[in-house]
Amino acid sequence: xxxxxxxxxxxxxxxxxxxxxxxxxxxxxxxxxxxxxxxxxxxxxxxxxxxxxxxxxxxxxxxxxxxxxxxxxxxxxxxxxxxxxxxxxxxxxxxxxxxxxxxxxxxxxxxxxxxxxxxxxxxxxxxxxxxxxxxxxxxxxxxxxxxxxxxxxxxxxxxxxxxxxxxxxxxxxxxxxxxxxxxxxxxxxxxxxxxxxxxxxxxxxxxxxxxxxxxxxxxxxxxxxxxxxxxxxxxxxxxxxxxxxxxxxxxxxxxxxxxxxxxxxxxxxxxxxxxxxxxxxxxxxxxxxxxxxxxxxxxxxxxxxxxxx
Amino acid sequence: xxxxxxxxxxxxxxxxxxxxxxxxxxxxxxxxxxxxxxxxxxxxxxxxxxxxxxxxxxxxxxxxxxxxxxxxxxxxxxxxxxxxxxxxxxxxxxxxxxxxxxxxxxxxxxxxxxxxxxxxxxxxxxxxxxxxxxxxxxxxxxxxxxxxxxxxxxxxxxxxxxxxxxxxxxxxxxxxxxxxxxxxxxxxxxxxxxxxxxxxxxxxxxxxxxxxxxxxxxxxxxxxxxxxxxxxxxxxxxxxxxxxxxxxx
Numbered sequence: 001x002x003x004x005x006x007x008x009x010x011x012x013x014x015x016x017x018x019x020x021x022x023x024x025x026x027x028x029x030x031x032x033x034x035x036x037x038x039x040x041x042x043x044x045x046x047x048x049x050x051x052x053x054x055x056x057x058x059x060x061x062x063x064x065x066x067x068x069x070x071x072x073x074x075x076x077x078x079x080x081x082x083x084x085x086x087x088x089x090x091x092x093x094x095x096x097x098x099x100x101x102x103x104x105x106x107x108x109x110x111x112x113x114x115x116x117x118x119x120x121x122x123x124x125x126x127x128x129x130x131x132x133x134x135x136x137x138x139x140x141x142x143x144x145x146x147x148x149x150x151x152x153x154x155x156x157x158x159x160x161x162x163x164x165x166x167x168x169x170x171x172x173x174x175x176x177x178x179x180x181x182x183x184x185x186x187x188x189x190x191x192x193x194x195x196x197x198x199x200x201x202x203x204x205x206x207x208x209x210x211x212x213x214x215x216x217x218x219x220x221x222x223x224x225x226x227x228x229x230x231x232x233x234x235x236x237x238x239x240x241x242x243x244x245x246x247x248x249x250x251x252x253x254x255x256x257x258x259x260x261x262x263x264x265x266x267x268x269x270x271x272x273x274x275x276x277x278x279x280x281x282x283x284x285x286x287x288x289x290x291x292x293x294x295x296x297x298x299x300x301x302x303x304x305x306x307x308x309x
Numbered sequence: 310x311x312x313x314x315x316x317x318x319x320x321x322x323x324x325x326x327x328x329x330x331x332x333x334x335x336x337x338x339x340x341x342x343x344x345x346x347x348x349x350x351x352x353x354x355x356x357x358x359x360x361x362x363x364x365x366x367x368x369x370x371x372x373x374x375x376x377x378x379x380x381x382x383x384x385x386x387x388x389x390x391x392x393x394x395x396x397x398x399x400x401x402x403x404x405x406x407x408x409x410x411x412x413x414x415x416x417x418x419x420x421x422x423x424x425x426x427x428x429x430x431x432x433x434x435x436x437x438x439x440x441x442x443x444x445x446x447x448x449x450x451x452x453x454x455x456x457x458x459x460x461x462x463x464x465x466x467x468x469x470x471x472x473x474x475x476x477x478x479x480x481x482x483x484x485x486x487x488x489x490x491x492x493x494x495x496x497x498x499x500x501x502x503x504x505x506x507x508x509x510x511x512x513x514x515x516x517x518x519x520x521x522x523x524x525x526x527x528x529x530x531x532x533x534x535x536x537x538x539x540x541x542x543x544x545x546x547x548x549x550x551x552x553x554x555x556x557x558x
Contacts, residue, residue, distance in 0.1 A: 070438065070441075070450070071448070074442065092469050092516065093451060093469045096434050097438065097450050097451075099435075099440035100437075100439045101405070101442040101448070103404070104438070104442035106405075107404075107517065109402055109403070109404050109523035110404075110433075110435050111524065112431075112434055127335075127431055128326045128335060128432070129429060131326050131328075131532065132328050132530070133532050134526050134529050135526070135527045135528045136524045137524065137525045156393070175447035175477065175481075176475050176477045177476045178476075179463065179475060179476050180473065181472070182471045183471040196557075196558075220314075231488075231536065232488070238453075238467055239469060244432070245347075245427070253551070260412055264322070268360050270532075275535075276551070287538070289535050289538070291536075292547055292551070293538055293541065294541050294544065295540060296543075296544075308544055
């Protein structure tokens with residue numbers, strides 16, 4: 001049994017989500033190969049080769065693979081897919097974009113967002129915004145899977161010494177082209193991988209007030225998050241959104257401030273180790289999942305908390 | 310130009326579902342059902358493209374039980390011109406739905422298919438991409454802005470870390486993200502008008518599609534419950550608990 005993991009990267013750095021996906025592959029058992037499809041991505045391949053448990057890294061390097069276009073990346077995966085029993089993608093925006101395309105071409109079902117491996121063909125995945133966990137068995141010859149990164153502890157980034165092998169890149173599909181990218185700049189830790197997350201909701205009242213969370217995040221070394229309500233109201237950028245349709249996080253500490261706790265939000269954070277909620281409404285559903293709740297006005301409690309830490 | 314908009318009937322997003330005690334699934338008997346929220350956004354976007362004069366006809370389609378007709382009527386009340394239901398009581402997984410949709414695309418020959426990015430029941434996030442693969446069309450998933458002109462669709466997508474813009478050659482597949490638009494409320498006169506619009510009913514057999522599930526659900530269980538938390542009286546107690554009890558700061 002040989003497993004193919006599709007690396008997530010930006011052509012310069014291997015993204016942490018790849019290491020969690022390799023961990024899921026290790027649970028399935030078998031040789032693990034990593035595909036790096038990109039442009040000028042030798043450094044990424046070298047980093048992947050150092051990850052614990054990786055037997056071989058395949059590097060497909062060409063300009064048409066630079067921007068992760070689904071048509072080209074899926075074709076690249078299909079080009080080398082023969083012989084693999086499992087094809088794993090991290091359940092990130094790019095993994096979710098490409099994996100179903102690969103599965104459909106192979107005429108197999110895809111398993112989305114697995115959180116546990118029971119055996120080589122049986123996996124657990126959340127459904128209904130995480131309100132139920134389904135155990136599903138695949139009868140397909142090849143299992144195409146996306147891995148919820150918070151479900152698996154990352155393998156060590158150093159220590160491995162896999163060989164890097166170049167593979168031929170597929171031709172450009174010509175169906176789509178990349179126009180541009182707007183990256184939200186941030187000096188804080190990446191939301192999905194942060195050990196501490198401080199999130200604000202509609203209770204923050206304005207984008208200006210959202211800045212109140214910055215000193216708290218600085219003190220805790222935390223990433224900033226937001227509820228959908230806060231994002232829709234324009235208080236925070238949309239890549240901060242935590243929830244069923246945003247990012248799924250499971251930090252050591254999640255601080256929810258001015259967030260009521262709708263089920264769609266809880267789906268994105270209820271696997272956090274410790275949850276703290278600060279809300280002035282004692283009836284807010286967020287207190288149902290919080291380990292420590294503080295019923296208080298956030299505009300006084302947050303500065304007090306910053307001072308006390 | 311024709312647009313096809315697939316819509317799904319799901320448990321209303323406000324309902325907190327319960328797992329059945331025999332672990333065979335979740336209990337959806339007697340709970341409120343609605344159109345999947347991302348699909349509403351898809352219908353709204355197609356309707357706006359029609360109002361701009363870019364699109365001539367919007368066809369809403371659904372796959373599933375007979376009651377999905379209600380979902381199609383809602384789509385027609387928002388602005389779809391007609392509907393088609395592939396009616397079956399069988400369990401439909403994304404690959405089967407993508408195959409049914411491909412058969413409908415072959416029949417209707419739209420230039421654009423707009424789907425929701427995921428259904429809030431199975432949370433799969435697969436059907437649009439699978440349909441694109443089966444048709445050999447380009448895709449732009451998680452769209453927050455769509456412009457159609459000169460045989461191309463320019464789509465801004467929500468990705469991890471920000472936004473990216475792609476240009477697709479038509480025909481193409483687009484899946485919607487939350488911020489694409491704010492779906493309009495359906496008005497009573499439009500609900501009445503929607504009742505008179507054409508709604509065709511087909512079967513998977515007529516379309517020649519095998520919908521046998523590939524994934525077998527062995528059981529559905531409750532997620533592990535969190536132990537009950539405590540309410541602390543003030544910030545000082547909170548900090549003390551975090552430092553000395555939870556040891557996370």
